[in-house]
Amino acid sequence: MAFQLSKLAARVSVSVLTRVLEKQKVSRGVDFSLFHTVVNSPPCASRAINISARSERFSSSSASSKWRAWSRDRVSRGAFSRRRSLAVLLGTVSVSAAVLSSSAVCAMAARSPLNLDSDKSDWKEVKKELLSMSLKERREMYRTDYISLDQVPVWKHSGTASAKPLYKANDELNQKISLFRGDITKLEIDALANAANKTLLGGGGVDGAIHRGAGPLLRKECSTLGGCETGEAKITGAYGLPAKYVIHTVGPIAHGTVGETERRALRDCYYNCLRMATENQLRTVAFPCISTGVYGYPPEQAVEVALKTVREYLEDNPAQMDRVIFCVFLKSDEDLYKSRLPAYFPQDAFPKSKL
Numbered sequence: 001m002a003f004q005l006s007k008l009a010a011r012v013s014v015s016v017l018t019r020v021l022e023k024q025k026v027s028r029g030v031d032f033s034l035f036h037t038v039v040n041s042p043p044c045a046s047r048a049i050n051i052s053a054r055s056e057r058f059s060s061s062s063a064s065s066k067w068r069a070w071s072r073d074r075v076s077r078g079a080f081s082r083r084r085s086l087a088v089l090l091g092t093v094s095v096s097a098a099v100l101s102s103s104a105v106c107a108m109a110a111r112s113p114l115n116l117d118s119d120k121s122d123w124k125e126v127k128k129e130l131l132s133m134s135l136k137e138r139r140e141m142y143r144t145d146y147i148s149l150d151q152v153p154v155w156k157h158s159g160t161a162s163a164k165p166l167y168k169a170n171d172e173l174n175q176k177i178s179l180f181r182g183d184i185t186k187l188e189i190d191a192l193a194n195a196a197n198k199t200l201l202g203g204g205g206v207d208g209a210i211h212r213g214a215g216p217l218l219r220k221e222c223s224t225l226g227g228c229e230t231g232e233a234k235i236t237g238a239y240g241l242p243a244k245y246v247i248h249t250v251g252p253i254a255h256g257t258v259g260e261t262e263r264r265a266l267r268d269c270y271y272n273c274l275r276m277a278t279e280n281q282l283r284t285v286a287f288p289c290i291s292t293g294v295y296g297y298p299p300e301q302a303v304e305v306a307l308k309t310v311r312e313y314l315e316d317n318p319a320q321m322d323r324v325i326f327c328v329f330l331k332s333d334e335d336l337y338k339s340r341l342p343a344y345f346p347q348d349a350f351p352k353s354k355l
């Protein structure tokens with residue numbers, strides 16, 4: 001990029017300079033054949049070489065001693081005033097300075113830090129750049145503080161819960177589950193599930209928090225997805241968030257009453273988010289309590305769908321997932337999950353067949 005721009009600047013500066021000099025020649029009858037020879041030689045004309053390097057080489061080459069002899073000769077014959085040779089010299093120096101500074105500006109532009117606070121940037125470029133960064137580099141780009149995965153413990157029975165186990169004890173699966181009460185936007189994991197609406201253009205609740213944390217490029221990418229149907233899932237970058245991706249899903253609007261349609265739609269949200277993660281080789285995913293806020297799905301019914309869907313997905317795909325985090329925000333939801341997790345992820349041996 002820097003080289004292209006400096007080539008362009010060299011072309012522009014060479015043509016401007018030669019036009020100025022042409023005028024000088026016409027008005028002063030000065031013979032610039034030597035200058036033209038150098039500047040218009042095939043290598044220079046065809047490759048529009050970097051004039052600063054050229055003027056450097058030029059000043060140290062034999063051509064320059066001829067040039068100096070020629071300009072001395074012209075000066076002595078009075079046809080080439082000192083002022084004119086100074087102007088030409090200054091012209092060359094300023095052209096070189098222009099090219100060098102344009103290269104420096106381009107080089108700086110190439111290295112300038114990503115701007116995650118503006119929607120003017122190209123979201124595709126920024127997303128690619130972020131995903132190519134090391135963890136250390138990415139941590140400098142977060143727009144929020146972060147909680148690393150090793151700070152989120154694997155869920156352990158408290159021993160007080162008396163839920164009747166619905167599945168066989170499976171320690172391999174139990175090691176993949178966490179219950180975390182806090183802000184999902186802080187989690188430094190592969191993907192966050194977002195309880196979005198059909199527009200995917202942000203809103204409030206956890207959706208609003210995720211968009212605020214990610215910055216305006218998230219909405220920019222979402223606007224290219226053409227919305228999302230209830231139960232479906234779509235994936236985007238996470239931009240200023242500590243997570244790498246956001247998987248957007250739209251929960252059913254229940255407003256208190258839940259039938260088979262709503263149950264199926266909520267199950268599809270969890271299943272399609274997990275499938276999307278697996279398809280993108282993502283191994284750590286966090287879920288908010290989808291649909292239990294503004295969309296009014298009763299939390300005590302939603303928890304059954306969430307735990308059942310995740311349990312059965314992990315049984316069918318144990319090697320594809322390292323951690324599923326149930327990220328609850330409200331104390332009431334934390335208590336609910338603590339009471340129901342032992343039923344879906346029992347830690348003691350239990351009935352032979354799963355329901």
Ligand SMILES: NC(=O)c1ccc[n+]([C@H]2O[C@H](COP(=O)([O-])OP(=O)(O)OC[C@H]3O[C@@H](n4cnc5c(N)ncnc54)[C@H](O)[C@@H]3O)[C@@H](O)[C@H]2O)c1
Pocket residue numbers: 182183184185195196197202203204205206207208209251288289290291292293294295296327328329330333
């Ligand atoms: N004005 C609005 O457009 C508006 C207002 C509120 C919510 N919403 C959102 O509500 C709709 C989806 O409803 P929903 O019930 O599925 O989602 P929701 O209303 O965001 O609630 C889902 C769950 O997420 C919890 N939650 C809220 N913030 C966080 C956070 N930072 N980290 C973890 N969990 C959190 C919340 O307590 C609830 O248990 C969408 O339109 C979405 O934009 C929109």
